[in-house]
Amino acid sequence: MGIVIFDGVAYGMLLFLIGVGLSITMGLMNFVNLAHGSFAMVGGYAASVLMNHFGLGFGLSLAAAFVAAAVVGAVLELVFYRRLYRAHPLDQVLLSIGVVFVSIAAFTYFFGPTMQPFTLPPALDGQVSVLGLEVGRYRLFLIVCGVAVLAALLLGLGKTRYGAMVRAAVDNQRVAGGTGIHVQRLFFLTFSLGCGLAGLGGALSLGMLGLEPSFPLKYLVYFLMVVCVGGAGTVTGPFIAALLVGIVDVAGKYYWPEAGAFLIYVFMIVMLLVRPHGIVAKKGVA
Amino acid sequence: MKPLSVSPAQLRIAEIAFWLALASSFFLLPDKLTLMSQVMIFGLFAVSLDMALGYAGILTVGHAAFFGAGAYAAGLLARYGWSEPFTGLVFALVVSGLLGYVLSYLVVRGADLTRLMITIGVCVLLFEMANRLSGITGGTDGLQGVVIAPVLGFFDFDLYGKTAFCYAFGVVLAMFLLVRLVLRSPSAWRCAASTTAASACWPSARRWKRGCAWPMPSRPRWPAWRARCWRRPRSSSASSRSASTARPRCSSSSCSAAPGACTAAWSAPSSTCWCTTGSRT
Numbered sequence: 001m002g003i004v005i006f007d008g009v010a011y012g013m014l015l016f017l018i019g020v021g022l023s024i025t026m027g028l029m030n031f032v033n034l035a036h037g038s039f040a041m042v043g044g045y046a047a048s049v050l051m052n053h054f055g056l057g058f059g060l061s062l063a064a065a066f067v068a069a070a071v072v073g074a075v076l077e078l079v080f081y082r083r084l085y086r087a088h089p090l091d092q093v094l095l096s097i098g099v100v101f102v103s104i105a106a107f108t109y110f111f112g113p114t115m116q117p118f119t120l121p122p123a124l125d126g127q128v129s130v131l132g133l134e135v136g137r138y139r140l141f142l143i144v145c146g147v148a149v150l151a152a153l154l155l156g157l158g159k160t161r162y163g164a165m166v167r168a169a170v171d172n173q174r175v176a177g178g179t180g181i182h183v184q185r186l187f188f189l190t191f192s193l194g195c196g197l198a199g200l201g202g203a204l205s206l207g208m209l210g211l212e213p214s215f216p217l218k219y220l221v222y223f224l225m226v227v228c229v230g231g232a233g234t235v236t237g238p239f240i241a242a243l244l245v246g247i248v249d250v251a252g253k254y255y256w257p258e259a260g261a262f263l264i265y266v267f268m269i270v271m272l273l274v275r276p277h278g279i280v281a282k283k284g285v286a
Numbered sequence: 287m288k289p290l291s292v293s294p295a296q297l298r299i300a301e302i303a304f305w306l307a308l309a310s311s312f313f314l315l316p317d318k319l320t321l322m323s324q325v326m327i328f329g330l331f332a333v334s335l336d337m338a339l340g341y342a343g344i345l346t347v348g349h350a351a352f353f354g355a356g357a358y359a360a361g362l363l364a365r366y367g368w369s370e371p372f373t374g375l376v377f378a379l380v381v382s383g384l385l386g387y388v389l390s391y392l393v394v395r396g397a398d399l400t401r402l403m404i405t406i407g408v409c410v411l412l413f414e415m416a417n418r419l420s421g422i423t424g425g426t427d428g429l430q431g432v433v434i435a436p437v438l439g440f441f442d443f444d445l446y447g448k449t450a451f452c453y454a455f456g457v458v459l460a461m462f463l464l465v466r467l468v469l470r471s472p473s474a475w476r477c478a479a480s481t482t483a484a485s486a487c488w489p490s491a492r493r494w495k496r497g498c499a500w501p502m503p504s505r506p507r508w509p510a511w512r513a514r515c516w517r518r519p520r521s522s523s524a525s526s527r528s529a530s531t532a533r534p535r536c537s538s539s540s541c542s543a544a545p546g547a548c549t550a551a552w553s554a555p556s557s558t559c560w561c562t563t564g565s566r567t
Contacts, residue, residue, distance in 0.1 A: 026399065032398070032399060032402065089398050090339065093345075093347075093402070221406055221407075221410070224402075224403055224406070225403060227399075228399055228400055232399060258418075261414060262410060262411055262414040265407040265410050265414075266407075266411065268403065268407050269392065269404055269407045269408070269411075272403060272407075273392065277400070
């Protein structure tokens with residue numbers, strides 16, 4: 001029981017890391033970005049290539065994954081996304097699903113369709129005993145990372161000037177623009193930050209989910225679920241939702257394998273019926 | 287985006303030319319008839335998606351669920367003894383329509399994003415269900431042993447797809463004309479307007495999901511839709527529902543903005559007529 005919850009929490013942390021960027025871009029720009037998993041994949045492949053071919057350390061590779069995904073996100077924002085902020089959601093969905101398919105094809109072309117090889121660094125390999133539970137070190141590391149990112153985001157959005165600007169823009173773009181906030185630039189920076197976090201999550205998922213070119217499509221629904229159930233435009237909402245989704249998914253597959261694959265969808269539908277605007281519905285509350 | 291500007295006369299000519307071109311493929315592409323039937327089937331599926339997405343404004347990615355539900359309905363009916371094609375169509379229509387009606391309570395709520403997710407979830411659930419119930423649906427092997435009886439008792443479905451093509455063409459053309467007629471009625475304008483105006487304006491009018499059947503998508507379930515759209519008239523004329531057969535009385539000045547819409551057969555009385563320029567964006 002304990003280990004199931006622990007694994008669920010670790011899985012949820014990963015979903016949170018990838019999903020939180022999506023939550024902010026969706027809440028801030030009302031942009032239905034289905035291509036968020038592609039940015040996670042960019043980060044994951046960057047980390048994998050750096051570790052396997054250039055012998056970089058795990059920590060440095062994580063940082064590189066963040067930077068790579070943020071840069072790719074920034075470029076795509078400048079070239080494509082910027083034009084569609086005011087477009088119909090369907091156009092946004094079509095653009096971003098197109099990005100997903102292009103990225104899948106491109107990564108298959110360059111890296112092959114197989115799963116990326118990954119060996120855990122020795123410090124994170126093996127098990128460690130916590131409160132009488134034998135838990136994997138890597139999963140513990142994931143949880144630590146997730147909590148650290150949550151704390152950093154809450155502090156950053158709650159206490160800094162940039163965070164105040166983001167909250168203002170989430171609440172009301174026009175008024176925020178009227179007070180002199182450069183909303184376009186804010187979008188750009190926030191989108192890049194969200195993509196960077198996705199890249200970090202993608203790199204961390206190397207040791208947990210495995211990384212292959214179909215990654216963005218395979219986990220797309222999970223990322224969207226985290227954001228929808230949690231509430232777009234918030235940070236704590238996706239955090240809670242990611243934990244719930246992780247625990248329900250792992251527990252469902254563990255205790256009820258026949259129905260486990262779609263138990264999570266029943267959970268999502270019920271949650272969305274109960275709270276159509278997410279667990280934390282209020283926009284702009286970090 | 288700038289809408290195409292064609293006069294009604296030009297549009298009529300273009301439409302006739304389009305359908306003639308489609309029909310001429312029977313003679314021009316005699317060995318591609320199966321493909322052409324599929325083209326038409328998916329064309330009708332696209333029309334049905336446009337009704338849900340374009341007119342009713344429901345951001346759905348699970349529309350194919352109704353396509354599949356209709357296919358299973360017609361297929362199972364044929365497998366268990368009743369293989370007459372047209373009744374199969376009607377049965378598929380009823381099943382998909384009922385499914386859409388039930389699901390509309392789940393789908394038509396919340397914001398666009400919520401709706402998107404619920405449609406994804408419902409689609410995955412239905413897929414898993416069809417996958418698990420392999421005793422009924424055949425699972426991943428597909429539905430086996432479906433034999434459709436000859437159309438009208440004479441025209442057998444042949445190997446070259448000649449019957450299938452003619453059958454598909456006839457049904458698709460009929461459905462297209464019917465859908466067009468429905469979409470030009472004032473209630474449809476009202477539904478379209480409710481998506482451009484506040485989403486809360488006519489929530490019940492958005493339950494417009496319609497199903498599709500295989501081999502042919504079927505008609506929209508307009509009687510139920512008509513009742514829905516009229517359930518909450520803006521005026522006090524509660525008797526308006528019974529006046530469905532009456533000729534329209536929309537020529538008053540209150541409805542001058544959409545005269546074309548008000549000359550359709552099932553018009554709302556003038557007091558409830560939705561008067562809008564009806565821009566679909």
